[in-house]
Amino acid sequence: MNYTKLVFATSALALSVSSAQAAPSINWYGFVDIGLEKYTETGVNGGSDIFQGADTPNGNSNEKQLALSNNVQSRIGLKGEEALEDGWKGSYRMEFRANVLDDGGQALRTRLGWLAVSKGEHSFKVGAQWSPLFGYSAWNTHRSESHGYGSYYYTTDQLLGSQAYGYRNDSVISYTYGSGPYTASPFTTTVALHVADDDRGSDAGLSTVASPP
Known part of the structure; x- marks a missing residue:
């Protein structure tokens, strides 16, 4: 009887620890x-x-x-992540x-709304997310908040299908190798496809934008 109780208690404890580890962070x-x-x-x-x-x-x-x-x-x-099988990790924001x-x-x-899966140096993201143009080249955008936009503010104002002057894009599928912009990765790049009924093209690396007709 004592042995049965001990096994049951041990199993319950293991199940509790396993459930805690598997729960996604919020x-x-x-x-x-x-x-x-x-x-x-x-x-x-x-x-x-x-x-x-x-x-x-x-x-x-x-x-x-x-x-x-x-x-x-x-x-x-609201953001979080969860460990998946075979070394993959799911995240959301x-x-x-x-x-x-x-x-x-x-x-x-x-402002943002995406789901992502990643493993090692590779990550895939779907949803409203930061544009590669912002991530890799908008070094002066927020120097002094509302008055620090400079020429970038007026340049990205002309990008069709963009939110907040090109900083974020809706309906985007992106792939990033490395940790992304402004990280410790020795090499990182992002390729993004913006899907919408406008004149936007695909973004790659520092972001290339199709010119309107």
Whole structure:
């Protein structure tokens, strides 16, 4: 009887440890960026914003209102990974821009949403993800947040089918060798195919974009 109880307890413990190891990781993250700003109707440009941000109200009165403080929109995200068979690893990420000032139907907007599998130096990713153009060449994009876009901001504004000025693309299938941009890999490259009803072409390495007709 004692032997049977010991075997049962050992089996239950092993099952518990195995289940814990097999469970996918879940990590929530995000931040809220909000502050107090005061606008004057007699200021520059008749009281309108000098640099109108994505969520910054324009043409305000002299009353104090809640507004974004530095143009980095609030966001909330969920990401994780899970070990699969034969050395493969599955991972996922969902990230939303949260407009805490919006009282309409656009409070949440998708920034990233992808599923990926990887093994060793090889990884495959499907969904809304960072563009190779951003990953490998946008070195100056966020130097000072909303005012640090420089020429990159205006160049990528012309890329059809892009979200947020070419930083992220919807409906993308990508393959990356190595750890990706800005990592310790001695050699890394990304090839991506953007699937949509527009004039986008395939992206490779530093990203090549088909010109509109």
